[in-house]
Each structure stands twice: as C-alpha cells, then as structure tokens.
Amino acid sequence: MTGWLAIAGLGPGSDALVTPEVTAALSEATDVVGYIPYVRRVAPRPGLTLHETDNREELARARHALEMAAEGRRVVVVSSGDPGVFAMASAVFEALEAGPPEWRALDVRVLPGVTAMLAAAARAGAPLGHDFCAINLSDNLKPWEVIERRLRLSVEADFAIALYNPRSASRPEGFARALDLLRAICEPGRILIFARAVSTPDEALRVVPLAEATPEMADMRTVVLIGSSATRIIPRDGAPFVYTPRGVPA
Amino acid sequence: MTGWLAIAGLGPGSDALVTPEVTAALSEATDVVGYIPYVRRVAPRPGLTLHETDNREELARARHALEMAAEGRRVVVVSSGDPGVFAMASAVFEALEAGPPEWRALDVRVLPGVTAMLAAAARAGAPLGHDFCAINLSDNLKPWEVIERRLRLSVEADFAIALYNPRSASRPEGFARALDLLRAICEPGRILIFARAVSTPDEALRVVPLAEATPEMADMRTVVLIGSSATRIIPRDGAPFVYTPRGVPA
Numbered sequence: 205m206t207g208w209l210a211i212a213g214l215g216p217g218s219d220a221l222v223t224p225e226v227t228a229a230l231s232e233a234t235d236v237v238g239y240i241p242y243v244r245r246v247a248p249r250p251g252l253t254l255h256e257t258d259n260r261e262e263l264a265r266a267r268h269a270l271e272m273a274a275e276g277r278r279v280v281v282v283s284s285g286d287p288g289v290f291a292m293a294s295a296v297f298e299a300l301e302a303g304p305p306e307w308r309a310l311d312v313r314v315l316p317g318v319t320a321m322l323a324a325a326a327r328a329g330a331p332l333g334h335d336f337c338a339i340n341l342s343d344n345l346k347p348w349e350v351i352e353r354r355l356r357l358s359v360e361a362d363f364a365i366a367l368y369n370p371r372s373a374s375r376p377e378g379f380a381r382a383l384d385l386l387r388a389i390c391e392p393g394r395i396l397i398f399a400r401a402v403s404t405p406d407e408a409l410r411v412v413p414l415a416e417a418t419p420e421m422a423d424m425r426t427v428v429l430i431g432s433s434a435t436r437i438i439p440r441d442g443a444p445f446v447y448t449p450r451g452v453p454a
Numbered sequence: 455m456t457g458w459l460a461i462a463g464l465g466p467g468s469d470a471l472v473t474p475e476v477t478a479a480l481s482e483a484t485d486v487v488g489y490i491p492y493v494r495r496v497a498p499r500p501g502l503t504l505h506e507t508d509n510r511e512e513l514a515r516a517r518h519a520l521e522m523a524a525e526g527r528r529v530v531v532v533s534s535g536d537p538g539v540f541a542m543a544s545a546v547f548e549a550l551e552a553g554p555p556e557w558r559a560l561d562v563r564v565l566p567g568v569t570a571m572l573a574a575a576a577r578a579g580a581p582l583g584h585d586f587c588a589i590n591l592s593d594n595l596k597p598w599e600v601i602e603r604r605l606r607l608s609v610e611a612d613f614a615i616a617l618y619n620p621r622s623a624s625r626p627e628g629f630a631r632a633l634d635l636l637r638a639i640c641e642p643g644r645i646l647i648f649a650r651a652v653s654t655p656d657e658a659l660r661v662v663p664l665a666e667a668t669p670e671m672a673d674m675r676t677v678v679l680i681g682s683s684a685t686r687i688i689p690r691d692g693a694p695f696v697y698t699p700r701g702v703p704a
Contacts, residue, residue, distance in 0.1 A: 220475035223568065228470070262700075286568075288575045290700075294583030297697035301688045308690040314576035318473065318536075318566045325538045326564035333544030335604055337587035337613060345701025354585055357611040361604045363587060438551045440558040447547035450512075450540075451595025 209273035209310060211293045213286040213317020214245055218403035221318045229280050229315055237269045238282035238292070246282065259373075262292065266299035273310050286319035290340045290368045320427045321366035324399030327409050329438070329445035331397060331429050332364050334452070341378040342369030351378065352385060359389050364448055365430040370422040379428070380419040386430065390414055395431035395446060398422055411437065411446055459523040459560060461543045463536040463567020464495055468653035471568045479530050479565055487519045488532035488542070496532065509623075512542065516549035523560050536569035540590045540618045570677045571616035574649030577659050579688070579695035581647060581679050582614050584702070591628040592619030601628065602635060609639050614698055615680040620672040629678070630669040636680065640664055645681035645696060648672055661687065661696055 215221035283291035465471035533541035
C-alpha cells in the first residue's frame with residue numbers, strides 16, 4: 205500500500221462549505237488526525253481510525269501523521285478553515301523538515317478550504333473587497349511587539365485587517381491590547397465586524413464602530429474584521445451590508 | 455416568485471474546489487451573470503439564462519444582476535476564487551448603495567470560495583502559514599503610489615504577500631515596477647512563487663529567489679506569492695516544499 209498525507213481544510217463549519225476534493229480525500233483515508241472538534245466533524249466508518257488530539261500538540265500531531273503516511277497509511281490531517289492559514293499545514297512542514305530525510309519523498313498534499321475570514325466577510329457583505337491582511341493574535345510563539353508593529357503598519361497601509369484567534373487560551377489579553385492600540389491610531393467610527401462561528405448553528409454577527417467595541421465581543425470562535433478607512437455601511441432593515449469599495453481616489 | 459441574488463465564488467478552476475453551497479445556488483438559479491470565462495464554467499440547462507459580459511463592465515453587470523433579482527429572478531453572479539477578494543462582491547454592493555432604495559430589501563447573499571492565493575499556497579506548501587497580506591496590482595481605480603506604499607509597509611511588517619492580477623490589462627507594467635521595488639528593499643534570496651492557473655489543466659508552479667524573478671514569469675492567470683523573511687524551502691526530488699513557520703523568534 206502506498207501511503208499519503210493530505211492536509212485538509214474543512215471550512216468554517218457547515219458541510220456545505222467543504223470542497224468535494226476534501227470530501228473525496230476523507231472517503232479514501234485510513235486515518236484522520238486533528239484537534240478534537242475538527243476530527244468530530246468527520247463521520248466514523250469501518251476502516252477509518254480517528255485520532256483526536258489536544259490543541260497544544262501541533263508538532264507531535266504532525267509527526268504522528270507523517271509517521272503513519274511513511275508506514276503506508278492514507279492520512280488526512282484536518283484543520284478548520286484553510287489548512288495553510290494559521291492551521292496545521294505549517295506545523296506539518298516544520299515536522300517534515302526536522303524529520304528523517306525519507307519523509308521528503310512522501311506524497312504530501314495540501315487541500316485548500318474556505319478560511320474563516322472569507323466566510324465572515326461573506327456574511328457581512330464585502331469588507332475585504334480591497335487590499336487586506338490577516339494577523340494571528342494567538343500565537344504564543346510570537347512576541348507581542350511583533351503583533352503591535354504589524355497592526356500599526358497595517359493601519360498605516362490602510363489595509364482591512366482580519367484578526368484570527370482574538371481571545372485564544374495562549375494569549376487571552378491580546379485582543380484588549382489590540383483594541384487599545386487601534387483606538388489610539390484609528391478614527392472612532394472605524395468599522396469592526398465580530399463574526400462568531402459563521403455557518404454553524406451558533407453563528408452570530410455584530411457590526412460596531414471602534415468606539416463601541418469591547419474585548420468581550422470576541423471569544424475563541426470569533427474572527428474580527430477591521431475595516432479600512434474606506435469601508436462603508438449600507439443601512440437597511442436587519443443587519444447592514446458592510447463593504448470596502450474597489451478603488452482608492454487619486 | 456421571490457427573487458434573490460447570490461454572489462458566488464467558483465474557486466480557482468477545478469470543479470473539485472467548488473463548494474456544495476455554490477453548486478446548490480447554481481442549480482436553483484434562473485440567471486447567471488459574469489465575466490465570460492467564469493460563466494462558461496456553468497453547465498447550460500433548460501430554464502437557465504447565461505449572461506456573459508466583458509471584464510471592464512463590473513458595475514453595469516452588478517446593476518443588471520440587481521435589476522433581475524428585483525424583478526423576481528434567482529440570480530447568481532459568478533466570480534472565480536472568492537467573490538469578496540478582488541472580485542464581484544464589492545461591485546455589487548457599490549451598485550446596490552447607489553441604486554434605488556428598494557434594492558436594500560433584496561435577499562442578497564455572498565457565497566464564499568477558495569480564493570486564488572489559498573489554492574496557490576496549498577500547491578507550494580504553506581507559504582502563508584504566518585501573518586500575510588493580499589494586494590491587487592490590477593486596479594486601475596488605485597494610484598500606483600498607493601500600491602508602492604502598501605508594498606513597502608508590508609515588507610516592513612514582514613508579511614508574506616499575495617499579489618493578485620500582477621499583469622492585468624489595466625496595468626501590465628505594474629508587476630515589473632513591483633519587482634524593482636522589492637529588489638530595493640528585500641534580500642536577493644527572498645522566495646517568490648509564481649502560481650499559474652492552479653487546479654486547471656494549465657497549472658504551472660515556479661519557485662525562484664527574488665534575484666532571478668522576471669516580469670515575464672507572471673501573466674494574467676498568475677498569482678505571485680512573496681515569502682516573508684522567515685519563509686523556508688525544503689529541497690526534495692521534484693518541486694520543493696515552501697512554508698512559513700508559525701512562530702517569530704523573540
């Protein structure tokens with residue numbers, strides 16, 4: 205049997221946002237590896253072993269997946285969203301680079317998915333419709349000074365900004381600090397979108413100006429989108445549309 | 455009949471990367487509107503009218519779609535990739551905001567998709583595995599000074615960078631200017647990925663250091679990914695893996 209490793213993105217939550225490519229890989233797998241809530245999205249079946257791991261064990265999980273593929277198993281590492289955006293793909297390549305040379309000959313594929321900021325933006329309208337950036341507030345491997353610097357430069361560049369993991373266990377205070385910084389450098393009317401668990405039964409969307417934003421509006425299942433200076437609200441009955449125009453006036 | 459408008463992302467090219475949500479919307483539609491090559495990805499069937507338009511007519515196309523939805527038709531506006539990333543969603547909301555007030559009561563949904571940079575990153579490994587940004591080089595509504603400023607600040611922030619539309623018809627010289635700028639501010643070994651038509655039969659991937667990159671390596675179907683200073687190559691037989699580690703050393 206020839207083993208392989210697919211690092212797959214399950215999208216933000218709904219099965220309607222899982223690509224057929226990922227569904228096909230899961231149907232051929234012998235082993236699925238990942239953080240508990242993502243593995244639980246995969247239906248059990250005979251011949252498939254589900255390996256649920258804790259969130260803190262990314263590198264160990266990656267090594268385990270590579271070992272199984274090297275033994276000839278067909279392994280899918282699952283992430284939510286897209287595996288290449290603040291998820292498992294980088295951890296797998298870190299493990300692969302540090303591992304035995306024969307791992308480099310393995311059939312390793314990354315299967316892209318709908319990452320959280322795209323699903324969040326779609327629900328709100330088109331807030332990422334112009335140039336934008338994505339910053340992970342969670343990463344306990346990254347000094348806070350780096351995050352602060354990137355936020356400042358992103359505002360200076362007038363990007364829309366997607367903040368991933370605003371209230372992660374590894375850095376729960378990060379989002380409060382980010383809000384303080386944004387208040388110091390942006391106008392109070394800057395538009396923020398708190399998008400929680402988009403496409404799941406727990407979905408909640410909230411659009412507020414920066415002046416009214418509080419740390420409690422974000423939790424571990426929230427992506428926060430910060431508009432650029434050009435981002436606009438279209439009022440209507442119900443939730444407004446939020447979008448960023450395509451052009452920048454000369 | 456109650457009309458609606460769905461702004462849908464068809465993904466980068468392969469049907470295996472179209473979400474079931476988009477497939478379902480297309481199966482219920484009476485009208486599909488979009489740029490010619492994207493509309494041609496939709497299979498004709500009785501009861502479905504395909505409206506192919508030129509690429510320069512985004513706002514007119516958006517208005518037409520909104521008018522049809524207001525008349526009770528079920529309209530899908532198709533984009534490649536994700537509709538909210540340098541695609542049709544912003545144009546539709548611009549048209550909606552400028553249009554008659556009754557358009558605000560329409561059922562308008564954005565259906566996210568796998569945007570080109572995620573598909574390109576997946577093919578290369580995980581080059582967007584840490585903080586990153588996305589910049590559209592095409593936009594003829596945006597002065598070049600804005601692009602140059604954003605590139606400089608992005609390099610200063612040490613983002614990985616995705617460049618969309620590097621050699622668009624509206625600004626064919628943009629990518630050559632961007633390369634000149636990058637050479638002035640980045641080390642010559644900075645890693646670039648030219649990802650062309652990913653997931654289609656015309657797919658081609660090329661990984662080169664900045665010193666060897668030339669404008670001709672990109673065309674209208676290419677997304678260019680520029681690594682951060684931390685992006686690494688894992689050599690192997692065949693195409694190398696490229697990834698950006700999750701952490702930043704303190």
